[in-house]
Amino acid sequence: MKILLIEDDEVLADGLTHTLSASGYTVTGTTSGAYAEHLLQAQDFDLIILDLGLPDMDGLQLLRKLRAQKLPLPIMILTARDDMNTRIEGIREGADDYMTKPFELGELEARLQALVRRCYGGFSNTIEIGRLLLDTRNHQIKANGQFLSLSARESAVLEVLLIQANKVVSKDRIAQRLSSAGDALADNAIEVYIHRVRKRIEPYDVEIRTVRGLGYLLESKPHE
Ligand code: CA
DSSP: OEEEEOOOOOOOOHHHHHHHHHHOEEEEEESOOHHHHHHHHHHHEEEEESSSSSSSSSHHHHHHHHHHTTTOSOOOEEEEEEEHHHHHHHHHHHHHHHESSSHHHHHHHHHHHHHHHHHHHHSSSSETTTTTETTTTTTTEEEETTEOOOOOHHHHHHHHHHHHHTEEHHHHHHHHHHTSSOOOTTTTHHHHHEEEEEHHHGGEEEEEETTTTTEEEEEEOOOO
């Protein structure tokens, strides 16, 4: 899961980045609304954490803009403004949840997890396709009830495809997921990982389809 954290309080941003990274999220931080827009155009994220009091713009204004552009990502608002009107306005403008500062990191994390479940995995902690099962809480993938042994990168590729099962995942999205897992990628690296994962999951009634020019799509295939 890739989070865009838009927060100008450095101490809070550091704390959040640390906690969320330890829980397996990849966090990209920025203190500026304008830069956040730039990042959103350049990269794919799974979730946004948005502070309302930003130095260069009102967070609500940014929220309005993102929803007007039909950005489909779940957005969690963070704010020191605890008045009811701002809270209602945030939700009305398209925020999915709201936390008022100060808050417990543990609560924020639980709420983020709930958001991820609502948006990407129905109401369950698991995503099941064919005979594969992903536990979104700990990123573990099982096949036929047994842990599927994969390298960290193979596992990252499969996870991103499972989370968006039956939808096309762009090569860029996979590349981002992989580059956040370590060093730079060779040109054909994605094809190599897809090839390995494809062979690995073949026995479990799922397949990875190549959608030419767009990316890859994981779907179940009928049992033979
Ligand atoms: Ca602020």
